[in-house]
Amino acid sequence: xxxxxxxxxxxxxxxxxxxxxxxxxxxxxxxxxxxxxxxxxxxxxxxxxxxxxxxxxxxxxxxxxxxxxxxxxxxxxxxxxxxxxxxxxxxxxxxxxxxxxxxxxxxxxxxxxxxxxxxxxxxxxxxxxxxxxxxxxxxxxxxxxxxxxxxxxxxxxxxxxxxxxxxxxxxxxxxxxxxxxxxxxxxxxxxxxxxxxxxxxxxxxxxxxxxxxxxxxxxxxxxxxxxxxxxxxxxxxxxxxxxxxxxxxxxxxxxxxxxxxxxxxxxxxxxxxxxxxxxxxxxxxxxxxxxxxxxxxxxxxxxxxxxxxxxxxxxxxxxxxxxxxxxxxxxxxxxxxxxxxxxxxxxxxxxxxxxxxxxxxxxxxxxxxxxxxxxxxxxxxxxxxxxxxxxxxxxxxxxxxxxxxxxxxxxxxxxxxxxxxxxxxxxxxxxxxxxxxxxxxxxxxxxxxxxxxxxxxxxxxxxxxxxxxxxxxxxxxxxxxxxxxxxxxxxxxxxxxxxxxxxxxxxxxxxxxxxxxxxxxxxxxxxxxxxxxxxxxxxxxxxxxxxxxxxxxxxxxxxxxxxxxxxxxxxxxxxxxxxxxxxxxxxxxxxxxxxxxxxxxxxxxxxxxxxxxxxxxxxxxxxxxxxxxx
Amino acid sequence: xxxxxxxxxxxxxxxxxxxxxxxxxxxxxxxxxxxxxxxxxxxxxxxxxxxxxxxxxxxxxxxxxxxxxxxxxxxxxxxxxx
Numbered sequence: 001x002x003x004x005x006x007x008x009x010x011x012x013x014x015x016x017x018x019x020x021x022x023x024x025x026x027x028x029x030x031x032x033x034x035x036x037x038x039x040x041x042x043x044x045x046x047x048x049x050x051x052x053x054x055x056x057x058x059x060x061x062x063x064x065x066x067x068x069x070x071x072x073x074x075x076x077x078x079x080x081x082x083x084x085x086x087x088x089x090x091x092x093x094x095x096x097x098x099x100x101x102x103x104x105x106x107x108x109x110x111x112x113x114x115x116x117x118x119x120x121x122x123x124x125x126x127x128x129x130x131x132x133x134x135x136x137x138x139x140x141x142x143x144x145x146x147x148x149x150x151x152x153x154x155x156x157x158x159x160x161x162x163x164x165x166x167x168x169x170x171x172x173x174x175x176x177x178x179x180x181x182x183x184x185x186x187x188x189x190x191x192x193x194x195x196x197x198x199x200x201x202x203x204x205x206x207x208x209x210x211x212x213x214x215x216x217x218x219x220x221x222x223x224x225x226x227x228x229x230x231x232x233x234x235x236x237x238x239x240x241x242x243x244x245x246x247x248x249x250x251x252x253x254x255x256x257x258x259x260x261x262x263x264x265x266x267x268x269x270x271x272x273x274x275x276x277x278x279x280x281x282x283x284x285x286x287x288x289x290x291x292x293x294x295x296x297x298x299x300x301x302x303x304x305x306x307x308x309x310x311x312x313x314x315x316x317x318x319x320x321x322x323x324x325x326x327x328x329x330x331x332x333x334x335x336x337x338x339x340x341x342x343x344x345x346x347x348x349x350x351x352x353x354x355x356x357x358x359x360x361x362x363x364x365x366x367x368x369x370x371x372x373x374x375x376x377x378x379x380x381x382x383x384x385x386x387x388x389x390x391x392x393x394x395x396x397x398x399x400x401x402x403x404x405x406x407x408x409x410x411x412x413x414x415x416x417x418x419x420x421x422x423x424x425x426x427x428x429x430x431x432x433x434x435x436x437x438x439x440x441x442x443x444x445x446x447x448x449x450x451x452x453x454x455x456x457x458x459x460x461x462x463x464x465x466x467x468x469x470x471x472x473x474x475x476x477x478x479x480x481x482x483x484x485x486x487x488x489x490x491x492x493x494x495x496x497x498x499x500x501x502x503x504x505x506x507x508x509x510x511x512x513x514x515x516x517x518x519x520x521x522x523x524x525x526x527x528x529x530x531x532x533x534x535x536x537x538x539x540x541x542x543x544x545x546x547x548x549x550x551x552x553x554x555x556x557x558x559x560x561x562x563x564x565x566x567x568x569x570x571x572x573x574x575x576x577x578x579x580x581x582x583x584x585x586x587x588x589x590x591x592x593x594x595x596x597x598x599x600x601x602x603x604x605x606x607x608x609x610x611x612x613x614x615x616x617x618x619x620x621x622x623x624x625x626x627x628x629x630x
Numbered sequence: 631x632x633x634x635x636x637x638x639x640x641x642x643x644x645x646x647x648x649x650x651x652x653x654x655x656x657x658x659x660x661x662x663x664x665x666x667x668x669x670x671x672x673x674x675x676x677x678x679x680x681x682x683x684x685x686x687x688x689x690x691x692x693x694x695x696x697x698x699x700x701x702x703x704x705x706x707x708x709x710x711x712x
Contacts (some may be wrong), residue, residue: 008640041677048647066693073668074675240687241671247678 007435009039014049023056028395031085035401038251040074043081051081059089060265063167065116067100068093069127071243079254079439086258086267086417097242098127103160107165118264120171120257121219124244125175125198137182148197152204159212167495169422171260172209173220174202179229213472213494216260216422223256262417266480266491269378269398269418271350271370272314273363274326276332278382280304280344282406285331297339303406308343310410314394315348317421318428320370320435322351324362324379329354350435359386360393370435371544373483373580378418423494425474427521437518438545455550455619458515461615462551464558465625467501467508474522475510480542482525483580485552487573487587505530506538507562511555513546520546528559535563537573547583553567554616556591558624564609571609576602634681634707635700641676642696645669657699677703 010033017026030046064081066072076092083090093114095103100121103111111119126133131147139147157171162170177195181187187194202221209215224232227249234246245253264270277284281304282294294301295308315321321344325332332354336346346352351369353362357383367374375396381387387399398418402409413419421428441458467475476494483489492500500506511524523546527539537559542552560571571589588605589595590614596604607614616622633641635655642657643650646664659665665673674690677683677699683706686692693699 039679040672041641044647044672044676045644071671074672077672234684236684236687240690243671246684247675250675598645 007033011045018049018052023053026053027057034081034085035571040077040250043077046081046084047077050089054089059084059087060267061089061091062261062265063091063093063114063116064261065095065111065114065119067103067111067119067121068467069098069123071241072533074243075245075250075253078251079257082254082258083261086262087266088261088265101154101158104162112165116168116565118171118261119166121170121172123173124334125178125248128175132194132197133178141192144197145192148201151201155205156208159208159215163212167214167493167499169264169493170215171218171257172205172215173218176221176224176229179233213498218256218260223252229254247419255415259417259420260422263420263422267418268420269319270372270376271320271321271322271366272311272312272378272380273324273366275381275383275386276323276327279380280307281335285335286327290335290339292334293339297340300406301341303409305341305343305539306410307413310413311344312348314413314419315432316429317424318431319419320350320431321348322370323349323364324353324359324366325406326356327354328466329511342476348432350432358389360390363390363394363397371484378416380413423473425477427474430521434518434520434545441517445485455617455623458516458549459511460549460551460619461621461623462554463623463625464509464514467497467510471510471522472497475508475525478525478543479539482543482580483542484544485547485584486535486581487584488539488576489581490539500527507557509555511551513551523552524555526555526559528563530563530566530568533567533569535566535568535571537571541571550617552587553591554622557614557616560607560609560612560614570607571607572596573605574602634703635697637680638677638700638703640698641680642673645673645676653696655700656695658695673699681707685706
């Protein structure tokens with residue numbers, strides 16, 4: 001309550017900023033207010049202000065439908081504010097109570113007319129399988145088993161019908177076993193007791209979800225367990241308002257949804273930049289020395305080791321790690337290389353900035369070195385002053401509020417939705433190693449006389465193939481994440497790519513590249529669409545780590561050649577400019593295309609396939625796997 | 631420190647979207663346009679969050695003015711302090 005006046009002043013300031021038309025500033029103060037006082041009242045305040053300034057802010061629009069068996073409206077209120085903090089303007093449609101099966105089956109239902117990007121299916125045992133909830137003690141074992149099978153069958157059929165009508169992501173709550181089973185301790189003795197059967201249903205839900213693309217399970221059982229079933233639930237609210245979750249746990253519920261929505265909107269962090277002193281270890285290396293800092297298996301060093309483990313986990317998900325610390329380089333490197341308690345070593349970091357320059361400048365440089373936008377950086381620092389400086393100079397950076405107590409550091413990192421991934425490719429898991437190889441390549445490039453010499457030395461090998469089940473996830477991911485070398489920046493989900501691949505007039509290619517320093521993995525995507533005698537390049541993108549090595553020419557030459565083989569006379573392509581894709585601007589011109597038209601929103605280019613000079617560069621060894629139709 | 635009434639007033643201002651100054655102890659669903667059943671639930675939840683109390687179903691039914699809401703919170707705070 002000490003903060004009472006502060007937050008009231010903050011509200012007044014926000015209203016003043018809105019009245020003055022300074023929407024961006026108002027937005028950052030609203031984020032600050034939410035950080036200090038998250039809850040239903042603040043969410044109501046912020047929701048009404050978002051409505052006033054929505055049009056003046058660059059927010060990602062996202063449509064979410066929630067099919068449910070209980071009251072979710074107060075959670076949606078919190079969710080919209082959480083989403084706003086992450087730059088997402090969320091439009092939510094909530095279905096009627098327990099009408100989810102008919103909503104899914106009816107092709108004309110509001111669900112499909114709303115055309116959501118994602119759908120949450122939030123149903124409890126009590127409604128999905130009433131027999132397995134309150135009525136369990138009366139149930140013969142066979143009947144109980146059948147009830148469980150019925151739940152799974154209904155689910156499987158619903159998802160299957162859903163996929164026929166919609167390509168939206170589907171997020172399904174698993175079922176939480178009762179905190180007080182009907183049979184008491186006896187329930188724990190059998191695989192087919194109340195809890196056992198519900199867990200069996202959950203295992204089956206996972207199996208079904210895995211067999212469809214873009215269907216994800218929200219582990220509701222674990223979520224409830226993490227917070228404690230008795231605290232999570234509020235029987236009084238259930239009876240009064242059909243709201244089964246207590247007031248204190250509505251926000252954790254909203255945040256769990258966010259862990260799915262953030263990766264679905266692509267507002268994720270690609271790199272995590274960490275401070276050293278009192279963040280990666282306890283104490284100050286410059287003062288305490290390598291023997292004085294705290295990091296190791298015993299308390300208090302164990303708290304920092306737990307953070308290391310959390311960061312290593314992020315690294316396995318494909319999040320790059322980097323260091324930004326005000327220190328003498330030698331002191332810091334000695335600790336990083338030699339301290340026996342460190343789990344993180346220099347090889348785990350893709351970029352290092354250990355100097356006395358201000359952190360915002362260092363973060364800009366790190367983003368540049370890693371070839372990612374500043375908005376893809378997350379920043380972890382124990383010092384509130386540094387966090388504030390970064391927030392004010394680089395508002396796009398995701399600044400993580402580290403709690404005061406080091407024991408809570410690891411959880412603060414693990415809870416952050418910007419590190420969530422819904423699929424994981426082999427590329428993700430090896431990303432850090434790839435960046436280390438990249439550092440070597442850059443070094444070598446500087447010692448060559450001509451570009452061509454360098455390209456020959458690289459010994460690049462490229463494999464071209466039509467998209468397949470194995471590459472679908474990575475191809476969709478690249479369309480969602482690639483910003484710089486991306487000619488049209490069209491984002492596609494896995495399901496959309498799969499649909500396109502089935503059609504005879506669409507051709508989706510991916511390219512994998514390796515060179516003498518290592519394997520880049522699958523780094524490029526091109527989508528071509530035949531329109532009579534003309535073939536249009538719908539999508540053409542390349543991950544930034546291979547730009548400028550002529551791989552793009554090889555990919556374009558392949559599209560041109562295959563289009564000509566299919567009898568097309570002309571290859572056309574658009575360049576649609578965004579804030580990020582300047583590196584791709586001159587691509588068509590450089591490859592002999594003629595400009596057809598151009599205006600503020602883009603330009604159209606064409607290449608005559610009958611006498612096209614376009615060839616794949618001789619220094620790239622090309623392998624083409626034609627997947628049938630392409 | 632703000633009085634309980636002032637805090638409830640501030641919460642109600644957020645929830646119903648009206649200036650705190652216009653909310654009195656007698657403000658009710660009759661005088662506040664946005665005070666429908668869904669906003670009533672949000673008011674209850676916001677009060678429970680802010681004060682760390684749990685309101686009983688009877689409380690929630692009787693909470694038909696801002697003054698009544700503040701009085702209920704006071705009562706709950708006292709009974710949990712004992």
